[in-house]
Amino acid sequence: MPNVSMTVNGKQVSQEVEGRTLLSAFLREKLDLTGTHIGCDTSQCGACVVHVDGKSVKSCTLLAVQADGASVTTIEGLAQGDDLHPMQAAFRDCHGLQCGFCTPGMVMSAVDLLQHNPDPSDREIREWLEGNICRCTGYHNIVKAVKQAAQSMKGQQAAAAE
Amino acid sequence: MHNFDYHRPSSLDDAVAALGKGEDASLVAGGMTLIPTMKQRLAAPSDLVDLGGIADLVGIKDDGDSVTIGAMTTHAAVAASSAVPPSLAALAGNIGDAQVRNRGTIGGSVANNDPTACYPSACLALGATIVTNAREIPADDFFTGMFETALEESEIIKAVRFPKPEAGNYQKFENPASRYALVGVFVAKTKDGVRVAVTGAGNDGVFRAGDIEQALSANFSPDAVDSSSIPVDSLNGDIHASAEYRQHLIGVMARRAVAAING
Numbered sequence: 001m002p003n004v005s006m007t008v009n010g011k012q013v014s015q016e017v018e019g020r021t022l023l024s025a026f027l028r029e030k031l032d033l034t035g036t037h038i039g040c041d042t043s044q045c046g047a048c049v050v051h052v053d054g055k056s057v058k059s060c061t062l063l064a065v066q067a068d069g070a071s072v073t074t075i076e077g078l079a080q081g082d083d084l085h086p087m088q089a090a091f092r093d094c095h096g097l098q099c100g101f102c103t104p105g106m107v108m109s110a111v112d113l114l115q116h117n118p119d120p121s122d123r124e125i126r127e128w129l130e131g132n133i134c135r136c137t138g139y140h141n142i143v144k145a146v147k148q149a150a151q152s153m154k155g156q157q158a159a160a161a162e
Numbered sequence: 163m164h165n166f167d168y169h170r171p172s173s174l175d176d177a178v179a180a181l182g183k184g185e186d187a188s189l190v191a192g193g194m195t196l197i198p199t200m201k202q203r204l205a206a207p208s209d210l211v212d213l214g215g216i217a218d219l220v221g222i223k224d225d226g227d228s229v230t231i232g233a234m235t236t237h238a239a240v241a242a243s244s245a246v247p248p249s250l251a252a253l254a255g256n257i258g259d260a261q262v263r264n265r266g267t268i269g270g271s272v273a274n275n276d277p278t279a280c281y282p283s284a285c286l287a288l289g290a291t292i293v294t295n296a297r298e299i300p301a302d303d304f305f306t307g308m309f310e311t312a313l314e315e316s317e318i319i320k321a322v323r324f325p326k327p328e329a330g331n332y333q334k335f336e337n338p339a340s341r342y343a344l345v346g347v348f349v350a351k352t353k354d355g356v357r358v359a360v361t362g363a364g365n366d367g368v369f370r371a372g373d374i375e376q377a378l379s380a381n382f383s384p385d386a387v388d389s390s391s392i393p394v395d396s397l398n399g400d401i402h403a404s405a406e407y408r409q410h411l412i413g414v415m416a417r418r419a420v421a422a423i424n425g
C-alpha cells in the first residue's frame with residue numbers, strides 16, 4: 001500500500017492507505033477529523049471542502065495519495081485555541097447555520113474567497129458559494145456572515161498594521 | 163470504487179511508460195470527472211497515472227499571436243490569467259464551481275470531450291491546436307464524437323494552443339443543477355473569419371454552426387443569427403430540454419454572444 005505524508009492543520013502525519021482512499025475518508029476515518037462532512041459524495045454539495053496548499057477543494061473528489069506532500073487545513077484547523085476564526089464567529093453571530101451540516105464546507109470555501117477577494121459583493125459571495133449547498137438557511141444569513149467576516153478581518157489587519 | 167495501483171511520474175516519458183505498462187491504465191488530471199466516474203464504477207482502471215507531478219505541464223505561455231496553455235493548468239489559473247483572451251478566461255471562470263475550478267484542468271476537459279463541457283467549444287471556435295506527446299492535432303479534427311477524440315491510447319495532451327482572436331464571446335445556458343452547458347455557444351472573429359461552435363446540444367458532441375458562421379460573416383449582428391436550419395434530429399433531447407428547445411437556445415445564445423462582442 002502506498003504511504004502518504006502530509007501536514008494536516010500544522011501537524012505532520014504519515015500513514016499507509018489504499019490508492020482509492022479519498023482524502024475525505026482519510027481525514028475522517030484515519031485522523032478522526034470528523035468536522036469535514038460528507039454530504040453527497042458526488043462532488044456536488046461542498047460539505048467536504050478543505051484547503052489543500054491554501055486552495056479550497058472537494059475532499060471527496062481527491063485521493064489521499066494526490067495530497068501526498070501537501071499542506072491540508074480542515075475546519076478543525078481554523079480556530080486559535082478557544083478563539084474562533086472570524087469566519088466561524090460571523091457564522092455564529094449572523095445565524096448563518098441551522099442544522100450545521102453544510103457549515104464546515106461553507107466556512108472553508110468562504111475563507112478561500114476572502115484570501116483573494118477581501119471585500120466581496122453579495123453577488124460575488126453567492127457566485128463563489130455555488131458549489132456549497134445548504135438545505136436549511138436559504139443562504140441570506142450565510143452571505144451576511146461572509147460580509148461580516150470580511151469586515152472584521154479587514155479591521156484586524158488594520159489593527160495589526162498600526 | 164475498485165482499487166488500483168497509483169503512479170505519480172515526474173516526467174512525460176515516465177507517464178507514457180507507466181500508461182503502457184498497466185493492463186488497463188488511465189491518466190488522472192484534476193480527477194473532477196474521472197474520480198466520480200470511478201466511484202460509480204463506470205470506470206475501473208487497473209492503474210492510475212497521475213499527471214500532477216509533472217511540472218512542465220502547468221503554465222500559460224504568451225507566444226504573441228497565440229497563447230499556449232499547459233494541459234495541467236487549472237480552470238482557476240486560466241480564469242485569473244491576463245495572458246489568455248478575455249473570452250477564454252471568462253469561459254474558464256464559469257466552469258462548475260470554485261472548487262471544481264481549483265482542480266479541474268484544460269487537458270482533462272478536452273480529453274474527456276463531454277458533450278456538455280465548455281472548453282471544446284472554445285477550441286473549435288478559436289481554431290486551437292491540441293499538442294500531444296506525439297503530434298499536433300487541429301481542433302477541427304480532434305473532437306470526433308460524444309466523449310470521443312482523435313487521441314490514441316497512451317497519447318497524452320501536453321498543451322492546447324489558442325490563436326488570439328480579434329474578438330470572442332462564450333454564452334452558456336446553464337443546467338441549474340450541474341452547471342454544465344444545456345447549450346453553450348462560442349462566437350469568435352478570427353483571422354480566418356467568423357467561427358461559431360456549439361456545445362451541449364449536438365448528438366455527436368461539440369460542432370460548428372456553418373450557417374450561422376456564414377450569416378455572421380456577411381452581417382455581424384444579432385439579427386443575422388438564425389438557428390432554425392440546424393436539423394433537430396442532429397440535436398440532443400433529454401429530461402432537461404427537448405431538441406427543439408435546444409435548437410432555439412442555440413440562436414438565443416449566439417445572438418447574446420454577438421451582442422456582447424459588438425458591445
Ligand SMILES: Cc1cc2nc3c(=O)[nH]c(=O)nc-3n(C[C@H](O)[C@H](O)[C@H](O)COP(=O)(O)OP(=O)(O)OC[C@H]3O[C@@H](n4cnc5c(N)ncnc54)[C@H](O)[C@@H]3O)c2cc1C
Pocket residue numbers: 043044188189190191192193194195196197213233234256257258259262265266267268269270271273274276278279280281313317318319320340341342343
Ligand atoms: C460539479 C461539477 C461541475 C462541473 N461543471 C462543468 C462545467 O460547467 N463546464 C465544463 O466544461 N466542465 C464542468 N465540469 C467538469 C470539469 O471541468 C472537469 O474538470 C473536466 O471535465 C475534467 O478535467 P479534469 O482535469 O478533472 O480531468 P480528469 O477527471 O482527471 O480526467 C478526465 C479524463 O481525461 C483524461 N485525461 C486527463 N488529462 C489528460 C491529458 N493531459 N491527456 C490525455 N488524457 C487526459 C483522463 O484519463 C480521463 O479519462 C464539472 C465538474 C463537476 C464535478
Ligand code: FES
Pocket residue numbers: 037038039040041042043044045046047048049058059060061
Ligand atoms: S461530499 Fe464532497 S461535494 Fe458533497
Ligand code: FES
Pocket residue numbers: 096097098099100101102103133134135136137
Ligand atoms: S445549515 Fe443545514 S444544510 Fe446548511
